[in-house]
Amino acid sequence: MRSVRPLLASCLVLCTAGCGIYALPAGATTQAQVLHQDWTVFTLVGLLVAAIVSGLIVFPLLAWRRRRDDYPPQFRQNTKLELIYTIIPLLMVVGLFAVTYRDEVIVEHLSARPANTVDVLAFQWSWRFHYAGTAINIVGTPNAPPQLVLPVDETTRINLTSSDVNHEFWVPAFLFKRDAIAGVKNSFDLRPIRVGLYRGRCAEFCGFDHALMTFTVRVVSQAAYGRWLHAGGK
Amino acid sequence: MKHGIIEWLTSTDHKHVGTLYMCTSIFYFFVAGLLALVIRAQLSQPEMTLVGPHQYAQIFTLHGTAMIFLFVVPFALGLANFLIPLQIGAPDMAFPRLNAFTYWLFFFAGLTIFSGVFVNGGAAATGWYAYAPLSEISVSTGGGQDLWIIGLVMSSISGILTAVNFITTIFLYRAPGMTMWRLPIFTWEMVATSLLILMAFPSLAAVLAMLFIDRHFGGQFFDATAGGNPVLYQHLFWFFGHPEVYIMILPFFGVISEIIPVFSRKPIFGYTGLVLSAFAIAGLSMGVWAHHMFTTGVVNNAFFAAVSFLIAVPTGVKFFNWVGTMWRGSIVLTTPMLFAIGFMLNFLIGGISGVMVASPPIDFQAKDSYFLVSHFHYVLGGGSLFAIFGAIYFWFPKVFGRMLSERLGKWCFWLLFIGFNTTFFVMQFLGVMGMPRRIYTYPALPGWGNLNLIASIGSLIMALGVLVFVWDVVTASLSHKHAADDPWGGYSLEWWTTSPPPEYNFTSLPPIRSERPVFDAKHPELARSNVS
Amino acid sequence: MTVGRRLFVSSAIFGIVIAVAYWFSAHNPDGTILLGLMATALVFAAGYMFVAEREARLVGDRSNASSVEASGEQLGVFTVASPWPIVVAFSVFLLLLGLAIYPVLAAFGLALLLFGLFRLGRESR
Numbered sequence: 001m002r003s004v005r006p007l008l009a010s011c012l013v014l015c016t017a018g019c020g021i022y023a024l025p026a027g028a029t030t031q032a033q034v035l036h037q038d039w040t041v042f043t044l045v046g047l048l049v050a051a052i053v054s055g056l057i058v059f060p061l062l063a064w065r066r067r068r069d070d071y072p073p074q075f076r077q078n079t080k081l082e083l084i085y086t087i088i089p090l091l092m093v094v095g096l097f098a099v100t101y102r103d104e105v106i107v108e109h110l111s112a113r114p115a116n117t118v119d120v121l122a123f124q125w126s127w128r129f130h131y132a133g134t135a136i137n138i139v140g141t142p143n144a145p146p147q148l149v150l151p152v153d154e155t156t157r158i159n160l161t162s163s164d165v166n167h168e169f170w171v172p173a174f175l176f177k178r179d180a181i182a183g184v185k186n187s188f189d190l191r192p193i194r195v196g197l198y199r200g201r202c203a204e205f206c207g208f209d210h211a212l213m214t215f216t217v218r219v220v221s222q223a224a225y226g227r228w229l230h231a232g233g234k
Numbered sequence: 235m236k237h238g239i240i241e242w243l244t245s246t247d248h249k250h251v252g253t254l255y256m257c258t259s260i261f262y263f264f265v266a267g268l269l270a271l272v273i274r275a276q277l278s279q280p281e282m283t284l285v286g287p288h289q290y291a292q293i294f295t296l297h298g299t300a301m302i303f304l305f306v307v308p309f310a311l312g313l314a315n316f317l318i319p320l321q322i323g324a325p326d327m328a329f330p331r332l333n334a335f336t337y338w339l340f341f342f343a344g345l346t347i348f349s350g351v352f353v354n355g356g357a358a359a360t361g362w363y364a365y366a367p368l369s370e371i372s373v374s375t376g377g378g379q380d381l382w383i384i385g386l387v388m389s390s391i392s393g394i395l396t397a398v399n400f401i402t403t404i405f406l407y408r409a410p411g412m413t414m415w416r417l418p419i420f421t422w423e424m425v426a427t428s429l430l431i432l433m434a435f436p437s438l439a440a441v442l443a444m445l446f447i448d449r450h451f452g453g454q455f456f457d458a459t460a461g462g463n464p465v466l467y468q469h470l471f472w473f474f475g476h477p478e479v480y481i482m483i484l485p486f487f488g489v490i491s492e493i494i495p496v497f498s499r500k501p502i503f504g505y506t507g508l509v510l511s512a513f514a515i516a517g518l519s520m521g522v523w524a525h526h527m528f529t530t531g532v533v534n535n536a537f538f539a540a541v542s543f544l545i546a547v548p549t550g551v552k553f554f555n556w557v558g559t560m561w562r563g564s565i566v567l568t569t570p571m572l573f574a575i576g577f578m579l580n581f582l583i584g585g586i587s588g589v590m591v592a593s594p595p596i597d598f599q600a601k602d603s604y605f606l607v608s609h610f611h612y613v614l615g616g617g618s619l620f621a622i623f624g625a626i627y628f629w630f631p632k633v634f635g636r637m638l639s640e641r642l643g644k645w646c647f648w649l650l651f652i653g654f655n656t657t658f659f660v661m662q663f664l665g666v667m668g669m670p671r672r673i674y675t676y677p678a679l680p681g682w683g684n685l686n687l688i689a690s691i692g693s694l695i696m697a698l699g700v701l702v703f704v705w706d707v708v709t710a711s712l713s714h715k716h717a718a719d720d721p722w723g724g725y726s727l728e729w730w731t732t733s734p735p736p737e738y739n740f741t742s743l744p745p746i747r748s749e750r751p752v753f754d755a756k757h758p759e760l761a762r763s764n765v766s
Numbered sequence: 767m768t769v770g771r772r773l774f775v776s777s778a779i780f781g782i783v784i785a786v787a788y789w790f791s792a793h794n795p796d797g798t799i800l801l802g803l804m805a806t807a808l809v810f811a812a813g814y815m816f817v818a819e820r821e822a823r824l825v826g827d828r829s830n831a832s833s834v835e836a837s838g839e840q841l842g843v844f845t846v847a848s849p850w851p852i853v854v855a856f857s858v859f860l861l862l863l864g865l866a867i868y869p870v871l872a873a874f875g876l877a878l879l880l881f882g883l884f885r886l887g888r889e890s891r
Contacts, residue, residue: 075501100594183458243849245846388859409836
């Protein structure tokens with residue numbers, strides 16, 4: 001019995017602390033709202049499965065410790081039970097896939113007429129933001145990260161590529177990242193819902209200053225954005 | 235009769251070859267573990283300067299490469315090397331000299347990979363998967379990357395030939411009565427693992443050769459400016475890389491399937507399901523590779539998400555079969571059994587986080603973050619590593635003729651279990667909060683310093699557990715108490731012979747009428763219900 | 767041996783099915799070629815199992831066999847020790863290292879490899 005109590009305690013702690021959802025950003029774009037729902041669904045299902053299965057693992061340790069020298073009933077199979085615990089998980093993953101597929105389509109949907117377009121170029125070791133149709137070109141360095149200015153409640157198309165090695169454009173507050181690969185143009189839409197300042201980083205290891213390849217995203221009101229554009233990005 | 239070092243350099247006995255594999259792999263575990271401690275020291279607080287970015291890159295590259303190619307896989311192959319002929323009642327492997335060759339090739343492969351530390355520019359510093367274009371000659375100019383490539387080519391050859399040996403031996407050298415459906419689950423898992431090795435490693439050898447040609451012979455496979463395609467590297471690498479992680483777990487599903495029945499004092503539950511699920515997992519694992527590429531934007535995410543979700547089903551079947559084995563059993567919590575339970579709990583978390591990242595929307599946040607680092611350490615560290623310790627505690631008496639200490643073993647388990655979960659559980663939070671992997675330092679953002687400090691403390695607890703283990707091995711080796719043939723009440727044929735087994739393994743064999751021939755021979759009154 | 771045959775045949779069928787399914791869902795030549803080659807390899811192995819099975823009469827496959835029945839039977843040649851595995855491994859190491867770093871080393875490695883393989887062959891006789 002003594003060996004099992006700490007095991008049980010550890011399981012309980014882990015299960016309850018499993019609410020990593022508290023650390024997940026709330027999601028600052030409409031796409032992120034959908035992504036956040038996925039996190040919630042999967043985390044809840046995950047916690048449920050973890051609780052049930054860890055219970056099934058630990059229960060025998062408490063209920064059926066060896067007390068006698070003879071052997072317990074030596075059963076080897078139960079085909080009906082085995083089929084049940086094959087089919088139920090299968091149905092669960094089909095359900096999870098349906099949720100996932102539907103949500104990915106929504107998140108990756110490209111609007112027919114985005115209000116703005118920014119061409120993002122990743123390079124060792126910073127970013128260039130070129131606002132399509134303007135002369136605004138914001139180029140950063142590892143020590144002076146560039147700032148991407150976006151208007152709230154408007155859809156901005158991002159066209160992403162790299163001029164050298166693989167990089168990854170990640171804004172944790174948007175719950176979203178996409179690869180920047182030479183020869184590949186990746187396009188995605190962002191529709192911020194909250195004014196604010198968000199951090200961005202490169203997430204694909206790209207060499208020496210990978211850790212310093214950051215940027216910021218400043219979401220401003222549409223009026224402020226208009227003024228900013230007019231002033232040539234100042 | 236050759237003795238000493240010449241005996242070890244020229245032996246083709248599978249028991250010697252297996253022991254060499256396992257001991258060498260444990261050495262690399264220590265090396266890679268020390269590298270991990272440096273990583274955790276560097277990351278314990280924001281903006282530490284213990285190591286600079288280029289050193290850090292070499293450290294995490296060597297840590298990953300060594301843990302995967304020089305520890306987990308060789309340990310599994312070494313354990314299988316030792317056990318397979320014994321479990322099927324054969325005198326040795328089908329090709330003993332080929333067997334010894336594969337070990338020595340692995341030996342030189344490890345030296346080659348690490349020798350990069352001594353060349354200009356240092357060792358490989360592009361991560362364990364060395365994406366092009368980062369690993370191309372124009373970016374990674376030093377010879378360390380080339381030495382890494384060659385070392386991995388040698389590893390590939392070694393693994394492929396080992397798989398050939400395993401399949402041939404298992405198919406052709408089974409003892410009378412040892413039909414395929416009476417094989418111990420560990421041996422079945424090794425059949426599946428060997429098939430995976432044969433299907434996956436050629437892709438690694440190919441992509442490494444192509445990278446080498448790009449680097450030194452004017453190739454342009456992965457150079458976008460010359461019409462090449464960096465994404466091709468990822469396809470070829472992960473076509474190997476994903477089956478590789480199943481190569482790293484299937485043998486250990488087998489280990490758990492050997493340990494749990496013995497210490498539940500019952501037969502394995504759902505034998506057929508365990509065998510079928512091994513092949514379901516192996517087969518499906520060949521079709522999921524681009525779930526490592528969900529954010530590239532150029533693969534069909536739905537296909538790979540669907541197949542990745544499917545893999546959870548046969549894995550779940552195994553879990554339920556292990557629970558069924560323990561159910562209404564008579565459980566003895568020895569050290570091997572503790573490690574098996576720890577494996578199940580850890581792998582449960584790793585598996586659940588795996589199903590999460592199999593969903594592209596979740597992966598959009600989790601990929602290349604510490605959430606992912608947590609996931610793969612849970613399955614490889616919490617899973618494979620715990621099973622390795624379980625295997626060591628279970629089979630040490632058979633291999634070396636000495637028992638390890640139950641008291642020290644329990645200390646080792648608890649330190650590892652607590653330390654491991656402390657380190658890797660909190661990484662899930664760091665990841666979703668925005669900490670990417672492979673950064674040598676990070677700013678003082680809220681929560682990052684504290685969570686990283688907790689993770690680093692966990693690594694020290696684990697290190698303590700490893701030290702206890704080392705002490706246990708040293709004192710056991712020096713002890714004069716010989717281990718019995720069958721100290722645990724084991725089921726499969728290795729427990730029929732002496733500890734350690736003699737040359738050619740068996741002087742006699744019991745009748746083989748089930749997957750538990752030794753149990754049947756010792757408990758004939760229970761064997762009647764056993765025939766399969 | 768039927769189990770082995772069934773294993774490779776079902777693996778081959780799986781390989782073909784997944785390669786076709788992949789092509790029609792992803793239209794990606796890279797992955798389709800990889801899966802297709804895998805399926806081809808499995809078809810080879812499955813084909814061989816049909817040929818091999820005609821001659822195999824393994825005592826291990828007979829569920830009622832006892833170890834007495836196999837006594838005296840020549841299972842195979844199991845060497846106890848040989849210096850050639852480590853020599854051949856070392857030569858492969860030199861060969862590959864030489865290809866990357868120093869061509870003369872590769873030539874020496876190749877020579878040692880051929881010598882080692884030759885001696886391995888002689889040892890088998």
